[in-house]
Amino acid sequence: xxGVLNVDWQTLADALALGAVYALMAVGIGLVFGVLRLxxxxxxxxxxxxxxxxxxxxxxxxxGWAGILLCFAIVLTLSLVMDRLVFRPLRTQSPAVMLxxxxxxxxLLQSIALLWFxxxxxxxxxxxxxxxxxxxxxxxxxxxxxxxxxxxxxxLLALQLLLTRTTVGLQMRAAAMDFRTARMLGVRANRxxxxxxxxxxxxxxxxxxxxxxxTPLVTPDFALRDTIVVLAGVVLGGLNxxxxxxxGGFAIGFASGLLGGALPTTQSxxxxxxxxxxxxxxxxxxxxxxxxxxxxxxxxx
Amino acid sequence: xLTVSKLNQYYGGSHTLRDVSFDIPKGACTxxxxxxxxxxxxxxxxxxxxxxxxxxALMFENxxxxxxxxxxxxxxxxxxxPQGREIFPRLTVExxxxxxxxxxxxxxxxxxxxxxxxxxxxxxxxxRGGDLSGGQQQQLAIARALVAEPDVLLLxxxxxxxxxxxVDVVFDALAAIRETGLAVLLxxxxxxxxxxxxxxxxxLSNGELRxxxxxxxxxxxxxxxxxxxx
Numbered sequence: 001x002x003g004v005l006n007v008d009w010q011t012l013a014d015a016l017a018l019g020a021v022y023a024l025m026a027v028g029i030g031l032v033f034g035v036l037r038l039x040x041x042x043x044x045x046x047x048x049x050x051x052x053x054x055x056x057x058x059x060x061x062x063x064g065w066a067g068i069l070l071c072f073a074i075v076l077t078l079s080l081v082m083d084r085l086v087f088r089p090l091r092t093q094s095p096a097v098m099l100x101x102x103x104x105x106x107x108l109l110q111s112i113a114l115l116w117f118x119x120x121x122x123x124x125x126x127x128x129x130x131x132x133x134x135x136x137x138x139x140x141x142x143x144x145x146x147x148x149x150x151x152x153x154x155x156l157l158a159l160q161l162l163l164t165r166t167t168v169g170l171q172m173r174a175a176a177m178d179f180r181t182a183r184m185l186g187v188r189a190n191r192x193x194x195x196x197x198x199x200x201x202x203x204x205x206x207x208x209x210x211x212x213x214x215t216p217l218v219t220p221d222f223a224l225r226d227t228i229v230v231l232a233g234v235v236l237g238g239l240n241x242x243x244x245x246x247x248g249g250f251a252i253g254f255a256s257g258l259l260g261g262a263l264p265t266t267q268s269x270x271x272x273x274x275x276x277x278x279x280x281x282x283x284x285x286x287x288x289x290x291x292x293x294x295x296x297x298x299x300x301x
Numbered sequence: 302x303l304t305v306s307k308l309n310q311y312y313g314g315s316h317t318l319r320d321v322s323f324d325i326p327k328g329a330c331t332x333x334x335x336x337x338x339x340x341x342x343x344x345x346x347x348x349x350x351x352x353x354x355x356x357x358a359l360m361f362e363n364x365x366x367x368x369x370x371x372x373x374x375x376x377x378x379x380x381x382x383p384q385g386r387e388i389f390p391r392l393t394v395e396x397x398x399x400x401x402x403x404x405x406x407x408x409x410x411x412x413x414x415x416x417x418x419x420x421x422x423x424x425x426x427x428x429r430g431g432d433l434s435g436g437q438q439q440q441l442a443i444a445r446a447l448v449a450e451p452d453v454l455l456l457x458x459x460x461x462x463x464x465x466x467x468v469d470v471v472f473d474a475l476a477a478i479r480e481t482g483l484a485v486l487l488x489x490x491x492x493x494x495x496x497x498x499x500x501x502x503x504x505l506s507n508g509e510l511r512x513x514x515x516x517x518x519x520x521x522x523x524x525x526x527x528x529x530x531x
Contacts, residue, residue: 170396183375186404
């Protein structure tokens with residue numbers, strides 16, 4: 001397999017790392033979808049805002065940890081503002097209205113970034129040392145690839161514990177299944193939605209950190225393409241289940257990294273076309289998603 | 302405990318509840334009978350706040366709850382067992398019961414008496430709610446409502462679609478629940494059993510409360526039939 005695709009171990013490691021980061025984005029999108037039935041197209045702009053925070057922190061020569069703190073502060077604040085100003089008033093509207101609203105928010109934030117920070121972009125370099133390789137049994141692997149996989153695994157583990165071991169996690173899962181019944185039992189809707197939005201925002205901040213290490217040039221359309229690819233991955237995996245959605249995000253990130261490394265440089269512009277053709281093909285065969293079981297898809301009929 | 306006065310509700314253009322007034326007293330079982338489509342479920346949803354009342358008032362003890370959200374009513378002490386049970390299918394039985402604790406502090410535990418009333422649940426704590434039989438789900442739904450230790454329990458046709466043996470379990474449980482001092486409102490179709498259980502029984506017809514029966518009428522089939530088709 002590896003031989004056919006002409007992939008080396010380094011590409012494989014990078015593909016795993018991209019898959020891990022995309023899996024986190026998929027979880028962030030999936031969590032909010034679970035409680036709000038809202039596909040947050042503006043998720044990429046949260047990542048973009050976090051990336052700008054890192055870029056400014058490195059421009060001001062802040063230490064790495066301070067930049068990371070600023071990144072979290074900005075992204076979490078923006079998530080809450082987005083929820084309060086847009087999601088909450090539109091909560092009772094149809095999914096189509098909410099989707100269009102998130103498009104509007106996405107382009108609004110992108111335009112604001114363009115106006116304030118200009119089209120040329122800024123460099124987030126304080127975490128750049130993570131791009132240096134380490135040699136593991138003769139193979140050079142970038143540190144960030146290892147860090148990304150470990151951080152993603154830890155985030156998913158922490159989230160799993162939160163969802164299964166805490167009261168608010170239980171309420172989030174219940175609300176994702178049946179919000180009306182959850183409210184009837186006395187669950188505070190704002191608390192559950194606020195929790196999901198915050199966790200989703202925290203994941204966006206983590207993603208911003210990982211992506212700026214790999215792509216230090218932060219422009220207004222930072223993470224836009226990634227969001228579209230992840231959304232495709234989430235739909236591919238199965239939007240209404242958290243685990244399949246995460247696997248879908250990972251799969252499309254991994255495939256994208258692998259193909260990107262395997263395609264000759266002259267043909268790399270075909271990567272998105274190949275990726276999305278594959279998505280359409282998979283959905284034609286398994287419209288309920290690649291990673292959902294058949295029994296579960298029957299429930300929806 | 303809960304007083305309903307002059308409640309009106311419309312569904313589209315049709316007037317589904319007309320000036321409905323009655324009391325749900327503490328330590329008693331109040332029942333609501335009626336054919337399909339006369340507005341029984343709508344009335345319960347109004348009481349729980351799932352559909353807004355067009356006009357009228359709901360008083361819970363001395364609090365006007367007419368405009369409160371379902372979540373606020375649950376916190377005050379109303380619990381609702383909906384028709385169709387609304388068990389969370391992919392949560393375990395234990396997690397479903399813990400959802401009943403949503404109105405309580407995080408440290409609250411599931412009271413053990415629940416399993417005296419519904420022993421079948423104790424053996425199934427780790428099973429997923431969606432994998433239970435209809436009768437088990439109904440018991441789980443009632444148990445989940447009771448876990449919150451409510452003051453008023455609203456039940457929408459708890460015996461619907463259940464095997465006769467399970468209907469007995471449910472009615473026995475309802476009798477036991479009344480003894481604990483709760484105010485119970487039971488919406489049912491099984492007229493005879495309901496009249497025999499309830500302390501007072503109202504018959505809803507075309508959105509109006511027409512007839513009120515008491516326990517002595519349970520044996521009087523003609524009176525029941527007349528009340529039903531009035």
